[in-house]
Amino acid sequence: MKVKTRFCRWHAVASWTWDAHDDACGICRMAFDGCCPDCKMPGDDCPLIWGACNHAFHLHCILKWVNSQSPRPQCPMCRREWKYRA
Structure with a gap:
């Protein structure tokens, strides 16, 4: 007895984005989906x-x-004292 198998084609598409409130860096104004001018x-x-x-x-x-x-860096957007988020 011959068993026929069928192969289905599957084309997956994926994308990613940064989970930021803005679309662009507040310093260089380049999109977060891209990269900074140094990269x-x-x-x-x-x-x-x-x-x-x-x-x-x-x-x-x-x-x-x-x-x-x-000596006390500030956030370029809101001028609060800059501290990295933990």
């Missing part, structure tokens, strides 16, 4: 970083911002 490709090399105030920025952008600020 060539979006992804793990250019993750988002959230502050305690819930504003999100590209890692490279916020690091430059914090390093250029006085």
Whole structure:
């Protein structure tokens, strides 16, 4: 007895987005789905970083911002003292 098998084709499509309240970085104004001006490709090399105030920025952008600020860096969006979200 021969058993016939059928193969169904399945084409999956997936997408991802960052779970940020904004669509773009408040420092470089580039889309979060892309990457900051210092990176060539979006992804793990250019993750988002959230502050305690819930504003999100590209890692490279916020690091430059914090390093250029006085001893007490502030969020570029709301001017609260910058603290990384735990």
